[in-house]
Amino acid sequence: MSDLLQRVTDIARAAKKASRALALASTETRDRALRAAAQALRTDAAFILEANGKDLAVAKAKGLTEAMTDRLRLDHARLEDIAVACEAVAKLPDPVGEITEDWTRPNGLRIIRRRVPIGLVAIIFESRPNVTVDAAALCLKSGNGCVLRGGSEAIHTNLALAKSFATGLRAAGLPSAAVTLLPFTDREAVPALGSLRGIVDIIVPRGGPGLIEAVVNSAKVPVIKHDAGICHVYVHAQADLAMAQAIVLNAKCQRPSACNALETLLVDQAVAAQFLPVMASALAEKKTEVRACEKSRALMPSAKVATEQDFRTEHLGLILNVKIVSGLEEAVTHIEGYGSHHSDAIITADEAAARSFLAQIDSACVYWNASTRFTDGGEFGFGAEVGISTDRLHARGPMGIRELTTWKFEIVGQGQVRG
Amino acid sequence: MSDLLQRVTDIARAAKKASRALALASTETRDRALRAAAQALRTDAAFILEANGKDLAVAKAKGLTEAMTDRLRLDHARLEDIAVACEAVAKLPDPVGEITEDWTRPNGLRIIRRRVPIGLVAIIFESRPNVTVDAAALCLKSGNGCVLRGGSEAIHTNLALAKSFATGLRAAGLPSAAVTLLPFTDREAVPALGSLRGIVDIIVPRGGPGLIEAVVNSAKVPVIKHDAGICHVYVHAQADLAMAQAIVLNAKCQRPSACNALETLLVDQAVAAQFLPVMASALAEKKTEVRACEKSRALMPSAKVATEQDFRTEHLGLILNVKIVSGLEEAVTHIEGYGSHHSDAIITADEAAARSFLAQIDSACVYWNASTRFTDGGEFGFGAEVGISTDRLHARGPMGIRELTTWKFEIVGQGQVRG
Numbered sequence: 001m002s003d004l005l006q007r008v009t010d011i012a013r014a015a016k017k018a019s020r021a022l023a024l025a026s027t028e029t030r031d032r033a034l035r036a037a038a039q040a041l042r043t044d045a046a047f048i049l050e051a052n053g054k055d056l057a058v059a060k061a062k063g064l065t066e067a068m069t070d071r072l073r074l075d076h077a078r079l080e081d082i083a084v085a086c087e088a089v090a091k092l093p094d095p096v097g098e099i100t101e102d103w104t105r106p107n108g109l110r111i112i113r114r115r116v117p118i119g120l121v122a123i124i125f126e127s128r129p130n131v132t133v134d135a136a137a138l139c140l141k142s143g144n145g146c147v148l149r150g151g152s153e154a155i156h157t158n159l160a161l162a163k164s165f166a167t168g169l170r171a172a173g174l175p176s177a178a179v180t181l182l183p184f185t186d187r188e189a190v191p192a193l194g195s196l197r198g199i200v201d202i203i204v205p206r207g208g209p210g211l212i213e214a215v216v217n218s219a220k221v222p223v224i225k226h227d228a229g230i231c232h233v234y235v236h237a238q239a240d241l242a243m244a245q246a247i248v249l250n251a252k253c254q255r256p257s258a259c260n261a262l263e264t265l266l267v268d269q270a271v272a273a274q275f276l277p278v279m280a281s282a283l284a285e286k287k288t289e290v291r292a293c294e295k296s297r298a299l300m301p302s303a304k305v306a307t308e309q310d311f312r313t314e315h316l317g318l319i320l321n322v323k324i325v326s327g328l329e330e331a332v333t334h335i336e337g338y339g340s341h342h343s344d345a346i347i348t349a350d351e352a353a354a355r356s357f358l359a360q361i362d363s364a365c366v367y368w369n370a371s372t373r374f375t376d377g378g379e380f381g382f383g384a385e386v387g388i389s390t391d392r393l394h395a396r397g398p399m400g401i402r403e404l405t406t407w408k409f410e411i412v413g414q415g416q417v418r419g
Numbered sequence: 420m421s422d423l424l425q426r427v428t429d430i431a432r433a434a435k436k437a438s439r440a441l442a443l444a445s446t447e448t449r450d451r452a453l454r455a456a457a458q459a460l461r462t463d464a465a466f467i468l469e470a471n472g473k474d475l476a477v478a479k480a481k482g483l484t485e486a487m488t489d490r491l492r493l494d495h496a497r498l499e500d501i502a503v504a505c506e507a508v509a510k511l512p513d514p515v516g517e518i519t520e521d522w523t524r525p526n527g528l529r530i531i532r533r534r535v536p537i538g539l540v541a542i543i544f545e546s547r548p549n550v551t552v553d554a555a556a557l558c559l560k561s562g563n564g565c566v567l568r569g570g571s572e573a574i575h576t577n578l579a580l581a582k583s584f585a586t587g588l589r590a591a592g593l594p595s596a597a598v599t600l601l602p603f604t605d606r607e608a609v610p611a612l613g614s615l616r617g618i619v620d621i622i623v624p625r626g627g628p629g630l631i632e633a634v635v636n637s638a639k640v641p642v643i644k645h646d647a648g649i650c651h652v653y654v655h656a657q658a659d660l661a662m663a664q665a666i667v668l669n670a671k672c673q674r675p676s677a678c679n680a681l682e683t684l685l686v687d688q689a690v691a692a693q694f695l696p697v698m699a700s701a702l703a704e705k706k707t708e709v710r711a712c713e714k715s716r717a718l719m720p721s722a723k724v725a726t727e728q729d730f731r732t733e734h735l736g737l738i739l740n741v742k743i744v745s746g747l748e749e750a751v752t753h754i755e756g757y758g759s760h761h762s763d764a765i766i767t768a769d770e771a772a773a774r775s776f777l778a779q780i781d782s783a784c785v786y787w788n789a790s791t792r793f794t795d796g797g798e799f800g801f802g803a804e805v806g807i808s809t810d811r812l813h814a815r816g817p818m819g820i821r822e823l824t825t826w827k828f829e830i831v832g833q834g835q836v837r838g
Contacts, residue, residue, distance in 0.1 A: 020755075024779065105800055109789055116781070118811055197635070201811055216616070220635060222642075222812045243834040250836035336439075358829050360443065362535070370528055370832025379837065380828075381524055392537055392620055392825045393641045394813040406811045409799075410777045413789025415662040417669035418798065 004184075008192040011180055012147050012199045016120040018178035019145025023117045027094040029172050030140055034090035037140075037168025038083040041133070044164040045079055051160035052129070059153055071128050072154055082133045082161075085384075089137040092383040095402045096143040110412045115405040117143035119201035122193045123386075124215060126151040126207040132158045136165050136179045138386055142404035145178040147193060147200070152185035159183060187214075194219030206387050224399065227390035228314040229259035229342035231372045234331040234357065236348035237270035243369060244347040245279055248320075250371040251345070253286045257316050259388055260343045260365075260375040264311055264321040266331045267296070272324045276300050283320060292322040311338045328353055332360045339363065342390060343372040343397075364390070364397035423603075427611040430599055431566050431618045435539040437597035438564025442536045446513040448591050449559055453509035456559075456587025457502040460552070463583045464498055470579035471548070478572055490547050491573055501552045501580075504803075508556040511802040514821045515562040529831045534824040536562035538620035541612045542805075543634060545570040545626040551577045555584050555598045557805055561823035564597040566612060566619070571604035578602060606633075613638030625806050643818070646809035647733040648678035648761035650791045653750040653776065655767035656689035662788065663766040664698055667739075669790040670764070672705045676735050678807055679762045679784075679794040683730055683740040685750045686715070691743045695719050702739060711741040730757045747772055751779045758782065761809060762791040783809070783816035 001009070022030065041048065052074040059069050074082075101113040121144045123135045132150055139146035150158040158181050166176035182189055190211075194203050197220050205215040206226045216223055233251055235244045251262035267275055276299040283290055284302070291310045292303035303322065310321050311334075325331045335344050345367035346357040354368040365375045375398060377385020382400030389395040395403035420428070441449065460467065471493040478488050520532040540563045542554045551569055558565035569577040577600050585595035601608055609630075613622050616639050624634040625645045635642055652670055654663045670681035686694055695718040702709055703721070710729045711722035722741065729740050730753075744750045754763050764786035765776040773787040784794045794817060796804020801819030808814040814822035 020781070023781070103800070105798070109793060109798075111799060119781075216639060222810065224812075240834070246834065246836055254837055354831075362439070362442070362538075363827065365828045365830060368829075368831045370830055370835045371837055373837040374528060374830060374832075374835070375828075379524070379528075380530060381522070391641065393643075396825050397828050406815050408782065409784045409794075409816050410787075411784060411789055411793060412773075412787045413793075415659070415665065416789045416793070417665055418673055418790055418792040 002188075004186055004188050005192045005195070007184075008182065008189055009196060009199070011182065012120065012122070012193065012196050014177045015145045015147050015180045016199050018175035019117070019120050021175050022140060022145055022178050023096070023143045025143070025174060027096070029174065030094070030143065031090040033140060033168050033172035033174050034086055034137055035168075036171035037133075037137070037165045038086040040164040040167035040171070041079060041083040041086070041161070044160070044167070045076060048079060048157065048160040048164065049074060049076070051156040054156040055154055064153070072157070074129060074157060078130070082130050085130070086133055086137045089141050089384050092141060092401060094141070095405050100407065107416055108414060109416055112410040112412075113407050114410055115402070116408050118404060118406050120145045120147065120199060121404065122147045122149070122200045122203040124149045124190055124193070124203065124205045124207070124211065126211065129154045129157040129161060131206070132161045132181065133165060134384070135386070136162070138384055138401050138404060140169070140179060142401045144404055146180070148181045149189055149193065150181065150185070155185055190214050191218035194221055194223075197221055204386065223391070224395050225390050226259075226387035228340055229261070229388070229390070230263050230312065230314050230338065230340040231260060231342055232264045232266055232335045232339055232344040233262055233372065234266040234325070234335070234344070234346045235268060235271060235275060236328065236346055236350060236353050237268040238350035238353065239268075239271060239347040240349060241271065241275050241278075244275065245282055247345065247347055247369075247371045248279060249282055249286060251373055252283070252320050253288060253318065254373055256318050258373065259314070260372050262320065262372055263313070263315055264323065264338070266323050266325050266334060268331075269324050269326055272296065272299060276322070286318065288318040288320055290320050290322055293324060295324040296322045314340075328356060332357065335361055340390065342388070343367065343375040345370065345372050421607075423605055423607050424611045424614070426603075427601065427608055428615060428618070430601065431539065431541070431612065431615050433596045434564045434566050434599045435618050437594035438536070438539050440594050441559060441564055441597050442515070442562045444562070444593060446515070448593065449513070449562065450509040452559060452587050452591035452593050453505055453556055455590035456552075456556070456584045457505040459583040459586035459590070460498060460502040460505065460580070463579070463586070464495060467498060467576065467579040467583065468493060468495070470575040473575040474573055483572070491576070493548060493576060497549070501549050504549070505552055505556045508560050508803055511560060511820060513560070514824050519826065526835055527833060528835055531829040531831075532826050533829055534821070535827050537823060537825050539564045539566065539618060540823065541566045541568070541619045541622040543568045543609055543612070543622065543624045543626070543630065545630065548573045548576040548580060550625065551580045551600065552584060553803070554805070555581070557803055557820050557823060559588070559598060561820045563823055565599070567600045568608055568612065569600065569604070574604055609633050610637035613640055613642075616640055623805060642810070643814050644809050645806035647759055648680070648807070648809070649682050649731065649733050649757065649759040650679060650761055651683045651685055651754045651758055651763040652681055652791065653685040653744070653754070653763070653765045654687060654690060654694060655747065655765055655769060655772050656687040657769040657772065658687075658690060658766040659768060660690060660694050660697075663694065664701055666764065666766060666788075666790045667698060668701055668705060670792055671702070671739050672707060672737065673792055675737050677792065678733070679791050681739065681791055682732070682734055683742065683757070685742050685744050685753060687750075688743050688745055691715070691718060695741070705737065707737040707739055709739050709741055712743060714743040715741045733759075747775060751776065754780055759809065761807070762786065762794040764789065764791050
């Protein structure tokens with residue numbers, strides 16, 4: 001066993017052992033720890049901001065872009081936001097212990113299905129330091145231990161935040177080892193964590209395609225991915241075109257770097273001549289580049305030519321693919337062939353068309369007359385989100401604290417034996 | 420790409436494509452296909468039994484044990500059982516399309532969580548040919564395509580059964596490629612199936628530890644394991660000892676090869692002197708070998724010495740480990756340290772002790788005053804079972820057709836955009 005693997009194993013094993021205390025702690029104890037962690041973040045502000053200064057100095061020396069540096073930067077206001085988010089998690093209803101089913105068999109056996117924590121959750125993420133506290137808070141709320149592995153550019157900040165979080169755990173009488181940030185950022189720590197069958201119960205990568213691939217290709221433990229979104233809006237022949245325009249602008253331009261942002265607009269040929277020229281002007285105002293199919297370009301002369309690859313690309317910026325389709329069937333075929341099964345919408349006043357679209361599109365979130373940007377734990381009312389799962393098992397779409405639980409069956413009998 | 424990987428990929432890709440027809444087919448169409456498959460199994464009986472004869476001849480030539488040969492053997496009665504099981508699956512309620520949650524957000528967005536098929540399920544199994552039809556029927560019922568990979572010793576039988584099943588699919592107008600048995604049994608087909616990200620959505624290994632390890636160590640797609648059970652019964656100080664004896668005999672002896680059978684009996688020291696001598700006689704009558712801790716051996720003189728390894732072993736036969744514990748706490752520590760988190764029971768009349776045990780034991784099924792042998796989809800009332808999942812995510816414990824589904828969110832708006 002390599003030295004690194006040994007260190008990761010030791011940390012994870014200690015976190016797993018300590019995680020049982022979280023699983024068995026009362027709601028009140030876990031919430032108290034969350035509130036105490038928020039308080040510790042405030043008390044330790046000077047120490048945390050000093051650590052953040054070290055990361056910022058390294059970032060400057062490395063010549064990181066202003067956008068990347070800004071993601072990394074903490075100040076008193078941002079730190080207060082992190083503390084408040086921690087307190088908000090404390091206020092969420094506790095998923096642990098919830099009875100989701102309860103039935104009695106003809107032989108008198110009563111079977112209860114009850115939510116319990118998953119165990120030890122490994123979360124791998126990049127850049128923004130607020131994720132460190134968010135992830136720790138969601139795991140603690142749901143009774144899970146966690147091992148966090150953040151990006152190297154934020155290591156000093158993350159270690160300082162984790163130290164304050166540990167203070168919160170201890171204040172509530174919980175073992176601080178249950179929530180641990182890896183104190184090193186070697187690339188090899190990722191496959192090391194993923195190899196720990198029987199210790200790590202689930203590994204959640206949040207980040208770019210490189211990170212996701214590294215985890216999926218090496219992990220021997222279950223993975224829940226938070227991968228790319230290639231999302232579509234299909235403007236049907238019976239669409240309210242003003243509504244369609246507002247939704248397209250929102251889905252594409254409000255936050256183009258999000259995974260639920262629009263990449264490809266499909267327009268029914270019946271409304272293309274009426275819709276596309278107006279849409280083109282509106283997109284131009286938002287400084288959005290259009291890459292269009294041949295037919296569309298006749299209606300949007302300033303558009304560039306869309307390549308086959310464009311329709312398979314998550315642009316993560318102000319670029320929109322546009323394609324005219326002959327009807328619902330071609331729209332469905334395109335989305336199923338080019339999409340990533342994340343979030344896809346139909347805009348129409350025709351209920352039969354909408355129902356057919358919702359049934360045929362095999363995506364985590366299918367929309368009728370709303371923006372794809374609503375694919376979000378907060379917007380769904382989950383209170384907080386671990387992320388948007390692009391996997392199909394256990395968690396699909398917005399992943400809340402409930403998806404950080406599994407269940408056990410409790411079976412109560414009066415001496416029953418099997419015949 | 421190797422030739423084998425190419426062949427597996429082609430088959431899986433065709434099955435995945437065809438699986439959409441199953442996902443979108445009505446309940447009635449899928450049930451009709453199941454009934455037609457049952458009928459085809461009857462019509463094709465001569466062909467199937469002839470194929471089975473080939474496998475039996477090979478088994479005989481290879482010198483397989485009588486027990487193994489018997490598992491392989493089909494006759495008219497067993498084939499009829501398989502057909503009837505197929506019809507029983509048709510009668511189960513359809514999980515596909517079920518709405519499990521439905522709520523409206525303050526902004527008017529209505530969000531429906533609806534069960535949908537997982538997609539393409541790969542099931543890898545050994546020996547008994549009835550599993551071929553069982554697995555295919557459960558996948559079809561739940562709208563999933565499947566690729567089945569059975570054991571080499573049953574290949575002729577399995578191919579014949581799959582042929583009849585395909586007849587059923589075609590009779591209902593469904594594409595027979597959606598349910599495919601791999602026509603070759605090379606060992607390399609297992610990692611090949613597990614490598615097909617984007618095509619195979621889940622891989623379910625059912626079999627011995629070698630098979631499970633091979634799948635888990637190579638798979639890049641999600642796995643739901645059906646692994647070993649090291650199950651415990653703890654006879655508490657307040658146990659009804661007659662009930663305890665009946666449960667221990669049932670859990671150990673009724674079907675010792677099952678994963679939910681008892682391996683280790685823990686006895687509270689307060690009742691050991693009264694309980695163990697009687698239990699020893701009862702076990703001796705059932706020809707069950709006892710391997711006991713030192714303290715227990717004073718009360719069961721004919722018992723062998725239990726080694727540390729015995730307490731970590733799934734004996735799969737008439738061997739029982741016995742250990743005296745000082746109380747609930749030691750029982751919990753032993754089970755958490757040596758068990759496999761499968762099925763564990765406490766026998767007691769003390770509700771507080773029972774509640775503490777049920778909460779502290781982190782197993783898929785925790786029992787109070789009942790035999791661990793009830794961990795079973797049929798006994799739970801699921802109608803049929805894919806198996807007993809020893810994983811914690813998506814399916815834990817008895818896995819029914821419901822666990823062969825995932826969900827999508829259908830979001831209906833009136834033009835909402837995100838602010």
